[in-house]
Amino acid sequence: MTRLRSNLDRRDGMYLKELVMVDFKSFKGEVRIPFGRGFTAITGPNGSGKSNSGDAIQFVLGPKSAKTLRAQNSKDLIFNGGKNSRPAKACAVTLVFANPAMEDGRRRLPLDLDEITMAKRVRLTPAGNVVTQYELNGEESSLKAFHRLLGAANARPDGYNIVLQGDVTSLSKMSSGERRKVLDDVAGVTSYDEEIRKADRQRKQVEEYLERIAMIEQEQQRHLAELSAEKKDAEKALKIREDLLIARARLWRARLAGQEGAIEHQRREVDRNIEEASALEAEVGEAAKHLIQLDDAIAELVKQIQDKLGGGGEALQQEIQRLNVAIETAADRLSDMAERDEAYADTRTRLEGDLEEASSAAAVAATEVEGAEAARAEAEQAHAEAVKEENEVREALEGSNSDVAGLA
Known part of the structure; x- marks a missing residue:
């Protein structure tokens, strides 16, 4: 059984409301998995697709490589047809986030919408090449736009918003220094440090630009x-x-x-x-x-x-x-x-x-x-x-x- 933390922060009410998969890995056709507030458990025998559900979430958030999703390449993410069906030519995964307003009127995801959808599609061309497409609320977007939007809610694909198999054991075996880095990462301190370094780099670039302008x-x-x-x-x-x-x-x-x-x-x-x-x-x-x-x-x-x-x-x-x-x-x-x-x-x-x-x-x-x-x-x-x-x-x-x- 794989347990997914759907509530990113119970205090602000933002949470993953629904997962929609179409011809993704072992899932044929469209499959919808609703998530309620708190914790949602997905149970089933081995090979039923529990881990693939977690892979689908990571697929949209942008893994560093296809191997993170237990696949050799992006083609392996498309439903292969199994024994009795024809292989699909494309796959898609959509994450539906609930984005209610907080007590002060702000929203964790900086869009004035109660519901936000993020979708990623992969399709094969007639030549066998892979084409990837991102959509935000039904409009064409990019992975960077996803990261900027989720970063405002301290939710990053490379963080600990999703705990995979082996992560708890690895965390318990870490040294105190390594564990502190993980806690800083989860608390968002690392992202702030990165923003500070980014701002410093931008400041230096601006100063160089000002010097060039002065010259x-x-x-x-x-x-x-x-x-x-x-x-x-x-x-x-x-x-x-x-x-x-x-x-x-x-x-x-x-x-x-x-x-x-x-x-x-x-x-x-x-x-x-x-x-x-x-x-x-x-x-x-x-x-x-x-x-x-x-x-x-x-x-x-x-x-x-x-x-x-x-x-x-x-x-x-x-x-x-x-x-x-x-x-x-x-x-x-x-x-x-x-x-x-x-x-x-x-x-x-x-x-x-x-x-x-x-x-x-x-x-x-x-x-x-x-x-x-x-x-x-x-x-x-x-x-x-x-x-x-x-x-x-x-x-x-x-x-x-x-x-x-x-x-x-």
């Missing part, structure tokens, strides 16, 4: 100071660059205006020279016509001389000289007009070249102005990016300060 904060502060200095230098450089770009733009605009004025002046000079060249061409044409007329007159005079040789020769000779002088004068004027026309043609060519150079210079000036405007836009964008990076560093620093405040 990060110092680094961020240093980086922020560097960024502030770089920001000031960038703003100063940006201001100087903007002033330089504005000065260059004004210079190129002034040059452009000067070039445009020079172009306009050259155009007026070209137009005037063209008009003068046209007038000279007309004068040259008239002089050429006059020279032809003079040549005709000379030819006529030569003819008259030939007809009238001997009579009035001196007067005729004077007339011939006069005409020759007139012809030379006209030729000189014609030559001067041709030279002036050539000079005007050279001037016109030079002015047209100057006009083309001025137009090219104006185009270059316009390009420089556009480049200056683009450089200014790039400088403004670089300044905006520097401001954005500074804001991100400040936000990261504020976030680290918030983490420090939260840890404190």
Whole structure:
């Protein structure tokens, strides 16, 4: 006969109310074992499943290994079918705890429920692998959640809430020191010591984390100071660059205006020279016509001389000289007009070249102005990016300060 202590603490009224097994070890199908207050005894012949009932409770609470449940592995916990039945593919055990409120309104299990169920299921996949599932009040949970919940009631699967065969004999043979450890464990002192050690470890981790945060904060502060200095230098450089770009733009605009004025002046000079060249061409044409007329007159005079040789020769000779002088004068004027026309043609060519150079210079000036405007836009964008990076560093620093405040 195996005796199970179902009342974990009679003073607070919490106790194991029911054990439900489905295809667990030697139990086929669903088997329910109710427990009342106080002590419940399970009796029966050997092999009837008394020990398996205790194994079922340990199965849910989480043994360290399947051997604790007198099984080689988790597959051996599933009903094997015996001689006359088919083997099951899964097994499940559910513990139903009564969790009434105490006189001060608290409950030993820290859930505001009068009844709490903890279930563990094991099933085999088609490949033969074992899958384990935990449920708390019908919802998916974990073994750690079971331990945290039962730990609040000082009920642990590795403690002496369940006394197995041989435990009483082992306890009687222990030394006083070993027995004291067992009593501390049963009284919950060991769990408190473990909580103290856990809290100390967490404190050390928090302190290390705070030190890392302090180092990060110092680094961020240093980086922020560097960024502030770089920001000031960038703003100063940006201001100087903007002033330089504005000065260059004004210079190129002034040059452009000067070039445009020079172009306009050259155009007026070209137009005037063209008009003068046209007038000279007309004068040259008239002089050429006059020279032809003079040549005709000379030819006529030569003819008259030939007809009238001997009579009035001196007067005729004077007339011939006069005409020759007139012809030379006209030729000189014609030559001067041709030279002036050539000079005007050279001037016109030079002015047209100057006009083309001025137009090219104006185009270059316009390009420089556009480049200056683009450089200014790039400088403004670089300044905006520097401001954005500074804001991100400040936000990261504020976030680290918030983490420090939260840890404190």
